[in-house]
Amino acid sequence: xxxxxxDALAGDYVLGTLDGxxxxxxxxxxxxxxxxxxxxxxxxxxxxPAVTAATPPVAPAPSVWARIEAALxxxxxxxxxxxxxxxxxxxxxxxxPGADIKVLWSDTAARTRTFxxxxxxxxxxxxxxxxxxxxxxxxxxxxxxxxxxxxxxxYHAAPTGIAHPAISSRxxxxxxxxxxxxxxxxx
Numbered sequence: 001x002x003x004x005x006x007d008a009l010a011g012d013y014v015l016g017t018l019d020g021x022x023x024x025x026x027x028x029x030x031x032x033x034x035x036x037x038x039x040x041x042x043x044x045x046x047x048x049p050a051v052t053a054a055t056p057p058v059a060p061a062p063s064v065w066a067r068i069e070a071a072l073x074x075x076x077x078x079x080x081x082x083x084x085x086x087x088x089x090x091x092x093x094x095x096x097p098g099a100d101i102k103v104l105w106s107d108t109a110a111r112t113r114t115f116x117x118x119x120x121x122x123x124x125x126x127x128x129x130x131x132x133x134x135x136x137x138x139x140x141x142x143x144x145x146x147x148x149x150x151x152x153x154x155y156h157a158a159p160t161g162i163a164h165p166a167i168s169s170r171x172x173x174x175x176x177x178x179x180x181x182x183x184x185x186x187x
Contacts, residue, residue: 010039014047098123099167106181114178119143119169129163134179141173 012018013026021050031035087105092100098120106113112132117125118140136143136156143150146165150156152173158164 006036007039010036011043013040014043017154096123096125099125099170108181111181112178113181114176116187117143117167117175117177119167119173119175121169121172123169123172127163127165127166128182130158130160130180132180133160134158134177137176139174139176142170144168144170145176 009026013023016023018026018154026036030040044118083105085102090102090104092102095117100118102116102118104116116139117136119125123184134157136150136158138150138152138154140152142152145156145167149170158179
């Protein structure tokens with residue numbers, strides 16, 4: 001493709017005169033062709049202010065927004081395998097006074113589960129052993145293991161066989177945990 005042809009293609013892309021397949025082709029090429037990217041940027045710099053000034057703003061019809069929202073919701077619902085638990089799905093279950101869990105996934109073969117632990121201020125989960133490793137990541141608030149304080153963004157791993165002190169919280173918190181499935185209701 002000659003320089004003139006490449007420049008014309010960049011101009012057509014910026015002006016929006018390319019059909020769907022041609023436009024998608026140029027968009028894909030932009031990722032790998034620096035010369036084409038530079039030409040598109042030059043066209044945008046030349047035409048951007050003029051196109052923006054010459055085009056009055058137009059609000060889309062409410063039906064357009066409804067179609068956009070429906071398309072986005074449909075994409076959220078696509079099942080590509082695996083397990084998805086939305087923020088508003090699942091059930092919080094009592095664990096201990098002021099402490100609830102929401103199980104996200106259980107692997108019965110490995111005897112592990114992944115869950116959220118929600119702690120109210122002053123909550124306490126009794127000390128317990130770990131027949132398998134347990135990982136904790138504090139999402140919000142705080143969590144204490146014994147006297148050690150963990151805050152949002154902190155991570156803690158307990159290897160197999162460790163028994164740690166009670167879990168509590170000073171100001172409340174939410175913790176992501178992957179750990180053993182117990183035969184009783186202990187965390």
